[in-house]
Amino acid sequence: EPEVTQTPSHQVTQMGQEVILRCVPISNHLYFYWYRQILGQKVEFLVSFYNNEISEKSEIFDDQFSVERPDGSNFTLKIRSTKLEDSAMYFCASSEVSTQFFGPGTRLTVL
Amino acid sequence: DAKTTQPNSMESNEEEPVHLPCNHSTISGTDYIHWYRQLPSQGPEYVIHGLTSNVNNRMASLAIAEDRKSSTLILHRATLRDAAVYYCILRDRDDKIIFGKGTRLHILP
Numbered sequence: 001e002p003e004v005t006q007t008p009s010h011q012v013t014q015m016g017q018e019v020i021l022r023c024v025p026i027s028n029h030l031y032f033y034w035y036r037q038i039l040g041q042k043v044e045f046l047v048s049f050y051n052n053e054i055s056e057k058s059e060i061f062d063d064q065f066s067v068e069r070p071d072g073s074n075f076t077l078k079i080r081s082t083k084l085e086d087s088a089m090y091f092c093a094s095s096e097v098s099t100q101f102f103g104p105g106t107r108l109t110v111l
Numbered sequence: 112d113a114k115t116t117q118p119n120s121m122e123s124n125e126e127e128p129v130h131l132p133c134n135h136s137t138i139s140g141t142d143y144i145h146w147y148r149q150l151p152s153q154g155p156e157y158v159i160h161g162l163t164s165n166v167n168n169r170m171a172s173l174a175i176a177e178d179r180k181s182s183t184l185i186l187h188r189a190t191l192r193d194a195a196v197y198y199c200i201l202r203d204r205d206d207k208i209i210f211g212k213g214t215r216l217h218i219l220p
Contacts, residue, residue: 004154012185031205033207035208035210042211042212043155043208043210044210045207045208045209048206049123055206056207057208058207077176078189091154091155093154093155095205095206098202098205099157099160100141100155100157100208101157102154102155102156103154104153104154105153105154
């Protein structure tokens with residue numbers, strides 16, 4: 001069964017550094033998403049992406065964040081100048097139409 | 112987005128049916144009722160969705176009240192692997208999912 005994959009599974013970085021989280025969506029899907037979940041809290045929407053552009057973003061997704069689909073298979077989330085409060089699980093999701101399929105997540109730890 | 116109300120937690124015995132309730136009294140006519148779940152240390156996982164009629168799939172059944180102001184997710188025979196947080200979500204468009212706190216389901220062996 002096709003699935004969304006994410007790398008790395010765990011990323012540790014120093015405050016102020018840039019990180020890139022990578023996702024490989026399901027191959028025939030057209031809609032891509034990033035969510036995050038701070039430990040013990042709700043899953044929060046960050047951004048949706050369709051047809052090579054952002055279709056919607058939340059208040060969390062400020063200028064520190066960017067997304068890109070650099071080739072036909074990868075979907076990336078870049079976080080510039082990381083802050084302590086960026087520590088969270090980051091989930092990528094993709095969908096063909098309605099049902100979203102989530103990846104296993106990347107745990108980002110900012111020290 | 113219309114709001115849903117779910118119990119914070121529930122317990123059930125292994126191999127017994129589980130009924131997870133959800134209230135959504137402000138649901139609009141175009142809102143679909145979706146259920147996702149999140150197993151420990153994993154990403155959310157789609158379970159089932161419906162509009163007006165009851166729905167069945169290999170994972171669960173969804174029973175929707177006639178007035179659509181409430182629904183119930185039914186796991187017919189719970190296993191330890193079904194221990195998770197279950198989210199009841201209303202969606203009127205195929206876009207972002209707004210997650211609430213969900214119901215944490217504990218399965219007792």
